[in-house]
Amino acid sequence: MPLYKTITPNSQTTVKIWKITESFDVLMEEVDLKPKSLERVLGMKSELHQRGFLSVRCLLKAFGYDDVDLHYDENGKPYLKDGKHISITHSFNFSAVIISDSKIGIDIEKQRSKISIIANKFIDYEFSYLDENALNYINKLTIIWCIKESLYKLFATPGLSFKQHCLVIPMSDNEQETVAWIDYEAQKSRYNIHFLEFEGFTCAYAIN
Template identity: 70%
Template sequence: MPLYKSISVNSQTTVKIWKIDESYDDLIAPLDLKPQSLERVLGMKSELHQRGFLSVRHLLHEFGYTDQDLYYDDNGKPHLKDGKYISITHSFTFSGVIVSDNEVGIDIEKQRDKISIIAHKFVDYEFNYLNKNAEDYIRNLTVIWGVKESLYKLFATPGMLFREHFLVIPFMLQDGETVAWIDYKGKKYRYNTGFLEFEGFTCAYVIP
């Protein structure tokens, strides 16, 4: 399938989402991969991960980039050679890329009941406004996880903890946006966040 969704967040920032329903062969055929990218994809044990990796390269093409324009730093954070900021995600049958003139982060997560089992590991302040008995509890938790994962990708700083250093301001699912903070080593950073739901998945992204 071609591009699933494109979101113009602001004049400097765009999100693009791909629904991965092509085969591995169909995805890899048109791509010109760097040797290290080809080695990486061939070394993946799961075809789902391979297809996720390759679909991200198709999303790069949607932005006018190729695999050659992308590189990773020592923390595993992706960068573009032209200096624009990028963040990448894939989960099961969806992948997403955000490109901006500013630091950004993105995450896609499948909405699954088991997130409630690990909620205590990434939720602290947010328990003040979450209702565990509400029918949208899993969806709300997935938004919080996605926002915090996006913050972590943006900062790419070892030692940051979702529960202790990130907090998500109360939100309504229908609003599709909220504010998040990082409180780390005596400094506070504020971020605007957006989120959307589709086909049992949640995509969240953060921008300064």
């Protein structure tokens, strides 16, 4: 079982990352799916998505949970039956799950140059400190995207805009954490952000 990395940001929070190397059949043998999940995974047209879905269930198992313990609310936000908070992500051949006593969000993205094409759709304030000519420009964009996606999952409020409502404070090149804010209507909230880069991917997670 290729559990790639386990991170413990604090005593109430754990992140587990999975590198998806197994076939669909091997992953299916590792998990016990409830009927609704089985129908969902068999209905996926992409085997990459199927393997991502199943790898998340393997991560649940690594946490000591089963598929039956995972549920989704009316907005599609996952939650665990024991009341702990959970956030889920997968991209290509990596997936990750974060579980905490606090509200949290996580995202993994593959670092790809085409993110620069859509940068103006999710960045506003951050352009003030980004350098488009820097060698790490794509990496920085990917970090910011992952942070804002993790905030979106944590906040779970329809109408939240990456560009208008989420602000990421500049991060140093040699650090793996920063601060981000959600400024939504009358609510201003500060979040601690952690991020890491590995094998051409970026992962970021937000903790309330």
